[in-house]
Amino acid sequence: MEQVQSYIKSNEKQFLDELLEILRIPSVSADSAYAGDVRKTAEFVADKLKSAGADKVELHETAGHPIVYGEKLFDPALPTVLVYGHYDVQPPDPLDLWDSPPFEPVIKKTKLHPEGAIFARGACDDKGQMYMHIKAFEAMMAKDSLPCNVKFMIEGEEEVGSDNLGIFCKANADKLACDVVLLSDTSIIANDVPSITVGLRGLSYVEVELTGPNKDLHSGVYGGAVANPINTLCEMVASLKDENNHITIPGFYDDVEVVSIEDRTKMNEAPFSLETYKKDLEIEDIHGEKGYTTLERTSIRPTLDVNGMWGGYTGEGAKTVLPSKAFAKISMRLVPNQDPDKITQLFSDHFKSIAPKGVKVEVNPHHGGQPAVTPTDTAEYKAAHLAMEKTFGKAPIPQRSGGSIPIVALFEEVFGVKSVLMGFGLDSDDIHSPNEHYGVYNYFKGIETIPYFFHYYNELKKS
Numbered sequence: 001m002e003q004v005q006s007y008i009k010s011n012e013k014q015f016l017d018e019l020l021e022i023l024r025i026p027s028v029s030a031d032s033a034y035a036g037d038v039r040k041t042a043e044f045v046a047d048k049l050k051s052a053g054a055d056k057v058e059l060h061e062t063a064g065h066p067i068v069y070g071e072k073l074f075d076p077a078l079p080t081v082l083v084y085g086h087y088d089v090q091p092p093d094p095l096d097l098w099d100s101p102p103f104e105p106v107i108k109k110t111k112l113h114p115e116g117a118i119f120a121r122g123a124c125d126d127k128g129q130m131y132m133h134i135k136a137f138e139a140m141m142a143k144d145s146l147p148c149n150v151k152f153m154i155e156g157e158e159e160v161g162s163d164n165l166g167i168f169c170k171a172n173a174d175k176l177a178c179d180v181v182l183l184s185d186t187s188i189i190a191n192d193v194p195s196i197t198v199g200l201r202g203l204s205y206v207e208v209e210l211t212g213p214n215k216d217l218h219s220g221v222y223g224g225a226v227a228n229p230i231n232t233l234c235e236m237v238a239s240l241k242d243e244n245n246h247i248t249i250p251g252f253y254d255d256v257e258v259v260s261i262e263d264r265t266k267m268n269e270a271p272f273s274l275e276t277y278k279k280d281l282e283i284e285d286i287h288g289e290k291g292y293t294t295l296e297r298t299s300i301r302p303t304l305d306v307n308g309m310w311g312g313y314t315g316e317g318a319k320t321v322l323p324s325k326a327f328a329k330i331s332m333r334l335v336p337n338q339d340p341d342k343i344t345q346l347f348s349d350h351f352k353s354i355a356p357k358g359v360k361v362e363v364n365p366h367h368g369g370q371p372a373v374t375p376t377d378t379a380e381y382k383a384a385h386l387a388m389e390k391t392f393g394k395a396p397i398p399q400r401s402g403g404s405i406p407i408v409a410l411f412e413e414v415f416g417v418k419s420v421l422m423g424f425g426l427d428s429d430d431i432h433s434p435n436e437h438y439g440v441y442n443y444f445k446g447i448e449t450i451p452y453f454f455h456y457y458n459e460l461k462k463s
């Protein structure tokens with residue numbers, strides 16, 4: 001292990017340069033204009049896997065973006081770790097809110113990253129975190145000390161729902177057989193408060209379209225006499241929560257897992273400062289479901305949020321118009337045991353039922369995903385715990401996350417194994433936002449920790 005760690009130390013500059021290189025390729029999966037760059041990124045990942053020592057490296061073609069696969073299988077008696085990550089990124093918009101161009105990475109110091117952070121789209125989510133695994137693998141291979149079999153599966157469609165990866169997993173369940181899935185695509189509480197993610201929320205995502213009159217109208221001539229679909233949409237959306245910020249869709253909470261008071265108490269012992277939280281976001285007060293703390297609201301409780309809403313005239317100046325149409329994109333974060341398809345149906349039925357006669361409503365579902373929870377009494381959780389404790393010098397805290405990685409539930413369903421969510425980002429790293437960044441410290445802490453995971457996992461599986 002010392003040799004592995006000193007290999008990492010002496011290659012720091014190279015490891016950082018390579019990350020900057022992959023960050024320069026704009027692998028935006030949602031926008032077909034970037035399809036060529038998405039493929040280039042896949043080729044970059046495949047190349048690096050190969051030179052690190054992986055066998056059978058290939059780009060698996062899909063109906064969308066390619067999946068990168070590679071493996072190193074030593075001995076069927078050793079446990080097999082399947083490393084998952086994604087090389088695609090979210091669109092960088094709005095560009096004018098970035099302090100430096102999203103695909104021209106720069107390193108700058110911040111308050112939370114005094115050693116510097118890499119600013120670029122995908123720096124944290126997930127190129128930086130995915131790439132740690134390839135470098136840790138390289139170091140273990142270079143020093144002949146990889147203690148497990150390993151398979152890599154790095155996809156290019158996480159940010160658009162992982163549909164093709166789901167198909168790939170089902171069609172190749174034998175080839176992908178493993179004892180555990182390891183991924184870094186979540187956060188820790190702080191650089192001096194390590195944590196391991198033990199839960200992810202599910203997701204139901206819909207787009208609604210309201211149509212009032214059959215054409216845009218003069219808002220003076222018709223205003224007051226015809227339902228304005230934007231006004232109506234606002235009223236309908238507002239009615240989806242009551243005065244306690246409880247969601248009003250009938251049946252919405254039916255399957256929500258009830259977390260015990262003991263577990264909730266433990267959850268709330270995690271370090272968290274409401275004052276800092278408010279100050280960072282420049283808000284005077286928080287807002288959420290009555291009866292739950294901020295930590296609970298963002299982990300064990302479901303939510304409903306408008307992600308975007310548009311219609312009518314939004315250009316310069318004033319145009320007097322009563323629009324024909326109004327639109328909104330609405331997401332619902334789900335918790336165990338809510339089913340995304342069922343929730344989408346409940347939303348759709350309810351939303352249509354509350355529309356006044358003057359408007360027509362269409363509800364179109366987008367991709368969704370199942371929630372996931374991981375137990376803490378397994379060899380893989382303990383291995384992650386020991387690895388982080390070793391490198392951070394502090395025991396990590398188990399914590400449920402508010403984000404979603406829908407494919408994690410599918411891994412469990414198809415491979416019959418649990419995942420280890422050993423992420424190293426911070427919630428404040430602005431993933432999906434302008435000025436996304438990833439701490440240089442976090443990048444190297446990840447590379448340092450991963451070999452320990454393999455070491456302890458092998459040890460624990462033996463005993």
Ligand code: BES
Binds near residue numbers: 159161403406
């Ligand atoms: N890596 C994130 C999810 C995440 C972020 C989990 C932070 C925990 C902490 C992932 O890339 C993501 O953005 N997922 C999407 C869902 C997907 C279906 C587009 C999300 O959570 O919005």
Ligand code: MN
Binds near residue numbers: 086125126158
């Ligand atoms: Mn991600």
Ligand code: MN
Binds near residue numbers: 090125159431432
């Ligand atoms: Mn993401």
